[in-house]
Amino acid sequence: MINTHRYDLNDRTLIESCVQQMTTQGVCILSDFLTPEAVEILRQQADSLAPQAFRSASRATPYLGPANETFAVGHPCNTVTQSSVEVVAYDQFAPEDGLRALYEWDPLLEFIRKCLGLTELFRYADPFGALNLAVMRDGDSLGWHFDMTDFVVSIAIQSSSSGGHFENAKQIRSSDQPNYESIQKVLHGQSPELIRTEPMTPGTLMLFNGRWSMHRVTSIEGDVPRYVALLAYDTKPGTDSTDTLKMSRYGRLAHQTNGDIS
Numbered sequence: 001m002i003n004t005h006r007y008d009l010n011d012r013t014l015i016e017s018c019v020q021q022m023t024t025q026g027v028c029i030l031s032d033f034l035t036p037e038a039v040e041i042l043r044q045q046a047d048s049l050a051p052q053a054f055r056s057a058s059r060a061t062p063y064l065g066p067a068n069e070t071f072a073v074g075h076p077c078n079t080v081t082q083s084s085v086e087v088v089a090y091d092q093f094a095p096e097d098g099l100r101a102l103y104e105w106d107p108l109l110e111f112i113r114k115c116l117g118l119t120e121l122f123r124y125a126d127p128f129g130a131l132n133l134a135v136m137r138d139g140d141s142l143g144w145h146f147d148m149t150d151f152v153v154s155i156a157i158q159s160s161s162s163g164g165h166f167e168n169a170k171q172i173r174s175s176d177q178p179n180y181e182s183i184q185k186v187l188h189g190q191s192p193e194l195i196r197t198e199p200m201t202p203g204t205l206m207l208f209n210g211r212w213s214m215h216r217v218t219s220i221e222g223d224v225p226r227y228v229a230l231l232a233y234d235t236k237p238g239t240d241s242t243d244t245l246k247m248s249r250y251g252r253l254a255h256q257t258n259g260d261i262s
């Protein structure tokens with residue numbers, strides 16, 4: 001499935017380049033990481049899985065919480081954006097599905113660990129969230145937000161007919177500088193120079209630190225859904241999500257799982 005003519009997973013120069021990009025940019029884009037043949041197989045499998053996806057919608061600030069009205073109108077802590085997406089959970093993938101086989105393949109785990117510059121990396125223990133297929137249809141979008149985790153690993157499978165761009169206000173805040181003024185300008189469309197569109201063409205592997213970079217997916221347009229796989233890892237073993245997150249994202253709890261995830 002992997003385009004080994006372009007990406008040798010043991011190439012130290014490649015790995016060092018990825019580490020540098022993550023350190024200096026907070027994002028690493030590996031276009032054509034998968035072969036065209038693999039992308040087509042994954043697209044067909046995504047078409048089959050998509051009808052099982054659970055639809056959710058939310059309204060939240062960029063910090064993934066409710067509006068705080070103690071702040072002025074227009075302040076990032078008091079600005080709410082909308083998101084809507086459908087998600088196929090880990091337990092809905094068959095063992096032989098391409099994305100699941102790729103996620104559970106140890107050499108990919110090891111490659112990602114090295115690219116992130118980590119000493120240890122583990123797959124999520126979450127029976128739903130370890131591997132997801134995000135399905136976005138006409139009118140869906142993800143509002144401006146920061147992630148709660150240090151990194152996200154995604155694989156683009158299919159682009160929508162129009163829209164669905166991954167926009168990134170790169171490293172707009174830090175642990176000691178919330179930078180509310182710049183964030184507010186981005187939220188209100190006043191600083192386009194702070195935004196760049198990351199090239200998420202089908203077959204692209206993206207490593208992304210969204211804790212410090214505010215990002216969104218623009219509204220999907222047209223009949224072709226946008227498919228992106230989300231591969232979940234953590235530096236600690238046994239990581240799971242809360243029941244509240246499971247209900248909001250998948251509409252069910254662990255004792256209601258479908259299928260075998262062993």
